[in-house]
Amino acid sequence: MSRLLDENTLRGLLSSVGRDDGAGTRFIHDFVSLWETRVQRLTNALAKRDADQTHVALLSIRASSTMIGAQVIEAAAALMLSSLDRQNLAECARHLDRLDRVGQETCAELDERFGRTSNV
Structure with a gap:
């Protein structure tokens, strides 16, 4: 059980993305590898x-986090979007x-669970 990831969403992603077994894992690897780029943007x-x-940057972070079940990142992005909606930059x-901190923690957990050498 993870405090950072919604296990049902993550399982759903892994079962529904692509036609081959590696598609879900590639999506997870892409999420992890793009984290720093998204935060820098x-x-x-x-x-x-x-x-x-x-x-735009927050929507990208929130959408990809929602897809992967990264519920804490999603909540943090939603909080930031709410501030932005109130024009409070x-x-x-x-x-x-x-x-960024919860994103790095989530990426570390995903990397540990689905690292390049692990099998899904």
Whole structure:
């Protein structure tokens, strides 16, 4: 049981993505490998105080997290989007460190469970 991942969503992803057994694992590897890029894109948008690009970056993070069952990342992104909806970019930015921290923890767990040498 994971505090970071919804096991049912993760199982559903693994069973429904692609026609071959490795498709789900590749999706998970892509999620992990793109985490830092997504956070950097969000960080850059916040630094520029670009609300539109911040919104796009957060939607990308939230959507991919929802698909993989990364419920804590999803909740953090939703909180940031809520701040952004209230046009409070400073409040949104205050949650960036938490989002990145739970993202790194989630990626580490996914890497441990579905690392390049593990079998699904």
